[in-house]
Amino acid sequence: MNEHTMKVPETTSAAVDLKRHLLLRVSLFALVIGLAAGAIVLQQAVARIGTHIQRTGNTVERLIAGEADQTRDAFRRSLEGMELKSLDGIGPLLGICVAVEDIYKRAVVQRCFHDGGAAPGVVRWLLALLIGPDLHYRGVIGQYPGVKVGEFVVTPDLDSESVAVWNQIRTVLGMTLGILLLNLLIYRPVRRALRPTDQILAVLARMEAGELSARMPRPRLIELRRIAAGFDHLAEQLQKTLASQRHLALRLLAVREEERRRLARELHDEFGQCLASIGAEAAFIGGRAEARDPDLLPAARAIAAVTAHMMESLQGILLQLRPVGLEEFGLSAALEALVGGWRRRQADCVFELKVDGEIDALPDALRTSLYRIVQESLTNALRHGDPGRVKVDVRRDGAGCRLRVDDDGAGREGPTAGSGLGVLGMHERVEALGGRFALTPLTPRGMRVEADFPAEAVRTVEMTHD
Numbered sequence: 001m002n003e004h005t006m007k008v009p010e011t012t013s014a015a016v017d018l019k020r021h022l023l024l025r026v027s028l029f030a031l032v033i034g035l036a037a038g039a040i041v042l043q044q045a046v047a048r049i050g051t052h053i054q055r056t057g058n059t060v061e062r063l064i065a066g067e068a069d070q071t072r073d074a075f076r077r078s079l080e081g082m083e084l085k086s087l088d089g090i091g092p093l094l095g096i097c098v099a100v101e102d103i104y105k106r107a108v109v110q111r112c113f114h115d116g117g118a119a120p121g122v123v124r125w126l127l128a129l130l131i132g133p134d135l136h137y138r139g140v141i142g143q144y145p146g147v148k149v150g151e152f153v154v155t156p157d158l159d160s161e162s163v164a165v166w167n168q169i170r171t172v173l174g175m176t177l178g179i180l181l182l183n184l185l186i187y188r189p190v191r192r193a194l195r196p197t198d199q200i201l202a203v204l205a206r207m208e209a210g211e212l213s214a215r216m217p218r219p220r221l222i223e224l225r226r227i228a229a230g231f232d233h234l235a236e237q238l239q240k241t242l243a244s245q246r247h248l249a250l251r252l253l254a255v256r257e258e259e260r261r262r263l264a265r266e267l268h269d270e271f272g273q274c275l276a277s278i279g280a281e282a283a284f285i286g287g288r289a290e291a292r293d294p295d296l297l298p299a300a301r302a303i304a305a306v307t308a309h310m311m312e313s314l315q316g317i318l319l320q321l322r323p324v325g326l327e328e329f330g331l332s333a334a335l336e337a338l339v340g341g342w343r344r345r346q347a348d349c350v351f352e353l354k355v356d357g358e359i360d361a362l363p364d365a366l367r368t369s370l371y372r373i374v375q376e377s378l379t380n381a382l383r384h385g386d387p388g389r390v391k392v393d394v395r396r397d398g399a400g401c402r403l404r405v406d407d408d409g410a411g412r413e414g415p416t417a418g419s420g421l422g423v424l425g426m427h428e429r430v431e432a433l434g435g436r437f438a439l440t441p442l443t444p445r446g447m448r449v450e451a452d453f454p455a456e457a458v459r460t461v462e463m464t465h466d
């Protein structure tokens, strides 16, 4: 991610992923419902078993007493051989275990009436935990009124009770599973409806990178569709405004260049001619003075020298105003001449010029701007940095056109020594042509001027200008 990365403004509320949020909430809801229902089932079962044991006690007492009477003869008071067959019918329904002891506290028989089925161990364990070890009913077995032959203890049959509880819990689990399934059913359409948000973000990223012609997808969700349409409208307006601004800036550049040319023509035709004739006059006076009045000779020579100096200065100004050979011989030749001029003037600095690709075929406005940027960059490098080496690199390929001017001078932008308009002007030029401009310090020292014109910008300039 670079500096163009979209900045998300910090808000007080955290961002919410609707899909995950929904999934999490409903799943949590299902879980809570499941747990609560499970707890209620257990709690009811415990309460039921508690009252149940007390109530069944009497019935069991009667049945056991009957069985004790039948199996024993009148003279034996032992319970030996008792199998609790009298409880075979009702036992499984009651969900109990019965233990019988004789009067000497010896265990006679112990049976649990479990009619099959199995529940997970954890349910049985939970039930045992909740009921506690002390729940039981203790009764007396008598044969004749007043004669005690033994005792019996009724305890809940945890195996059959846990099967009953497990059946209820299974229903609850089914319900929870149903809610989770519903969750999935909701999640899928929501995910499908929100899927275009990724595409919308991708388009926004493209727009941010400068591709304003990118358009939003049209999602099925009406809210997103409205947002997408709003963005498209905004992008269209922005595109139009930028296009008219660029057009205006291009016109201004063209007018400025035209003005410079006119000025150069005027200076050349007016001042140039005048200076040439003054030079000729001075030469004539000098010739005459030599023969007739040698005292005038120094003055005549001074006039000739000043005129020659003015001519030279004028030529310098003309060169600045109107790039030599840019129109006639093309950008490469004009840049060669420009760099050649600096080589001559600054013998202690190495100038490199590298040209790649068909830069002469670039649109007129772009050629002039590139020339001007190189011109200003070289002037700045020599003026502010005192460099030992300056590299100019112009490249044109399928991706567009790129210019780099690197120097190894003092670097760093600081208080301006001149009018301070040079960098501003370069910036304006590049922006007007739809490119990107940067002036950055280099490590360990030096400055880099960068101007990038993407292929799209080159095409646009071509179309608007030619």
Ligand SMILES: Nc1ncnc2c1ncn2[C@@H]1O[C@H](COP(=O)(O)OP(=O)(O)OP(=O)(O)O)[C@@H](O)[C@H]1O
Pocket: 377, 380, 381, 382, 383, 384, 385, 407, 409, 410, 411, 412, 413, 414, 415, 416, 417, 418, 419, 420, 421, 422, 423, 424, 446, 447
């Ligand atoms: N190659 C460079 N090396 C060092 N400093 C630079 C370089 N290019 C620009 N600068 C800094 O940036 C400032 C602004 O440059 P700019 O060209 O806008 O103004 P200027 O050269 O001072 O005046 P002018 O308007 O005549 O060009 C300069 O004053 C200088 O401090």
Ligand SMILES: [Mg+2]
Pocket: 376, 379, 380, 418, 421, 422, 423
């Ligand atoms: Mg400057």
